[in-house]
Amino acid sequence: MVSKSKVTLLIRRSGSNEESVVEVERGENLRKVLLQQRLTPYQGNKKIFNCHGMGICGTCKVLVFENGEWWDKRSCQIQCFKNLEIQLK
Ligand code: FES
Numbered sequence: 597m598v599s600k601s602k603v604t605l606l607i608r609r610s611g612s613n614e615e616s617v618v619e620v621e622r623g624e625n626l627r628k629v630l631l632q633q634r635l636t637p638y639q640g641n642k643k644i645f646n647c648h649g650m651g652i653c654g655t656c657k658v659l660v661f662e663n664g665e666w667w668d669k670r671s672c673q674i675q676c677f678k679n680l681e682i683q684l685k
Pocket residue numbers: 646647648649650651652653654655656657670671672673
């Protein structure tokens with residue numbers, strides 16, 4: 597039985613066949629979830645030099661599959677209110 601207070605994230609890294617399925621509380625912040633799962637959205641020195649979720653720098657962008665298309669979005673600005681398919685760059 598699927599809990600109404602949880603959503604499922606399917607997360608892949610670009611160029612890799614590995615995928616992670618993560619169940620999180622509805623409304624959790626995607627950037628926070630990714631960092632907790634050690635699936636950083638950042639590349640290179642952006643792991644250190646970023647705005648820490650303020651929505652300013654754009655270094656936390658991931659691809660999100662919605663409505664049949666991939667969308668480039670800042671993970672720190674996404675609250676997980678539904679099941680999501682995510683691709684890390
Ligand atoms: S962490 Fe800077 S825009 Fe998301």
